[in-house]
Amino acid sequence: MVALAVVLSVVVLLLAVLVAGLLRSHADILKALHDLGVGVGEPGDAHDLTGSHRTSGPASPAPVPFMTGPPLPGERNSTSAPTIAGVAPNGDALAVNVGGGGHLTLLAFLSSGCATCAGFWNAFQRPDELGLPARTRLVVVTKGPELESPAEVASHVRSGLLVVMSTDAWTDYEVPGSPFFVLVDGESGRRVGEGVANHFHQVVELVRRAEVDAREMTLTSRGRAFSDGLDGPERELANDRELIAAGILPGDPSLYPSTLADVYGVDAADSAVPKRPTDPPDATDPTDPSDRKSDLQPTIDAPIRMAG
Amino acid sequence: MATIRAHGIEAPLPTGFEGRIFLRPAIGAEVTYPVAHFATFSLPAEVGDFGSGAVNLMGVSDIFAALFEYGPESLGKRLFERQGMPRALTTVDFRPYVLRRGLGGQSGTQWFFTETGRPFSLYVALGSHLRRSALVPRVNGLLANMAIGSPTGPAGAYAAPLAAGAGAPWN
Numbered sequence: 001m002v003a004l005a006v007v008l009s010v011v012v013l014l015l016a017v018l019v020a021g022l023l024r025s026h027a028d029i030l031k032a033l034h035d036l037g038v039g040v041g042e043p044g045d046a047h048d049l050t051g052s053h054r055t056s057g058p059a060s061p062a063p064v065p066f067m068t069g070p071p072l073p074g075e076r077n078s079t080s081a082p083t084i085a086g087v088a089p090n091g092d093a094l095a096v097n098v099g100g101g102g103h104l105t106l107l108a109f110l111s112s113g114c115a116t117c118a119g120f121w122n123a124f125q126r127p128d129e130l131g132l133p134a135r136t137r138l139v140v141v142t143k144g145p146e147l148e149s150p151a152e153v154a155s156h157v158r159s160g161l162l163v164v165m166s167t168d169a170w171t172d173y174e175v176p177g178s179p180f181f182v183l184v185d186g187e188s189g190r191r192v193g194e195g196v197a198n199h200f201h202q203v204v205e206l207v208r209r210a211e212v213d214a215r216e217m218t219l220t221s222r223g224r225a226f227s228d229g230l231d232g233p234e235r236e237l238a239n240d241r242e243l244i245a246a247g248i249l250p251g252d253p254s255l256y257p258s259t260l261a262d263v264y265g266v267d268a269a270d271s272a273v274p275k276r277p278t279d280p281p282d283a284t285d286p287t288d289p290s291d292r293k294s295d296l297q298p299t300i301d302a303p304i305r306m307a308g
Numbered sequence: 309m310a311t312i313r314a315h316g317i318e319a320p321l322p323t324g325f326e327g328r329i330f331l332r333p334a335i336g337a338e339v340t341y342p343v344a345h346f347a348t349f350s351l352p353a354e355v356g357d358f359g360s361g362a363v364n365l366m367g368v369s370d371i372f373a374a375l376f377e378y379g380p381e382s383l384g385k386r387l388f389e390r391q392g393m394p395r396a397l398t399t400v401d402f403r404p405y406v407l408r409r410g411l412g413g414q415s416g417t418q419w420f421f422t423e424t425g426r427p428f429s430l431y432v433a434l435g436s437h438l439r440r441s442a443l444v445p446r447v448n449g450l451l452a453n454m455a456i457g458s459p460t461g462p463a464g465a466y467a468a469p470l471a472a473g474a475g476a477p478w479n
Binding site: 082083084085086087088091092093094095096097099100101103137159160162 | 310311312313314315317319321323324325326327328329330331348349350353354
């Protein structure tokens, strides 16, 4: 009986040592996790989200990287639209310049394997039925051959669909995942919208709105001839027609303003130009009428989210 | 500066240019060779080797350039005796009548040459002959850094696609 009691005591003692060891180990694990940053993001630690490393005190969390990809080159920002360079699924080389010209470019960042992308790939098999506004160019961008199967991508591509395989483009446009759409205005060379969608008709509707917005801004700021893409003598002729339609004939005094009041009216000129209205406009003078056009330019500094 | 490379041609593209380097699918026993197109406007999906279907879309400030490779049977021919691609064109090189498709106001130039053992033709069309003094420097900016690899050299994995796809005789 005594022997049994001794044995039980020893067993209990060993179990106690084991439990103590486990508790100690658990405490070490929790401490290690805390040092690795677990707990960052809690309200009390909000000031540490910059990734700065606290060196005072043992509970300092390790810096947590918040970059999801390599940093953008210095000359780029969240609205820049660099050229997309890569390869076609058959190995040909491609570069698409999305800036320049008066058209919109819709970039569809897709993968060959994602389930949601399948609907878009299917829709792109019938480009005539997409319903995109005229002068809108559709470019599908997948990751490069090192991360995507060219054969899989090729199986989705029909003739006439422009597909560029470029991992760099995903980085340049900060694409979080697929599917993802970016709308680029060629005239400004900037991204004017980006986001995700479940169905292509959602994208088409948002592209239409963006196109209408852009056209209205262009008409307001640059004139119909410019928005219609006219240049040279054709543009002059179109301007002449508009002037004649407005009753402004050759020799009309309004074509030869001598003061700002002739351009903006007496009231407007007085309010805008408190100083010498008869002075010739200075090149750096903010009241220079040639600079007033810039007030009407579209100033989109941040991308418009197209859909959530 | 975006760079594209394929079929032994490498082209860093100046701002405003887009481009393609491709091999047309062979029909029957036909052997096709690389073609490169460069433009300052949006290239349509289907473009002829020397720009048909594209040059008619050019504005007065636009440029179209085509680099077309010929087969090895052209090597040594007098037409291709010039060694090296012209890299610095001048305004006098462009003539309104040197156009594959005569479009009013446009201007063109064409050169035949051999580089690294490959016979080529370079064809460049300008949207406006009158604006050639402004456009030619942009053309030269494109040509300056373009590289052509030898048929068996390291430039842009040239040997592999031809060996597999077109079966060029020197491979």
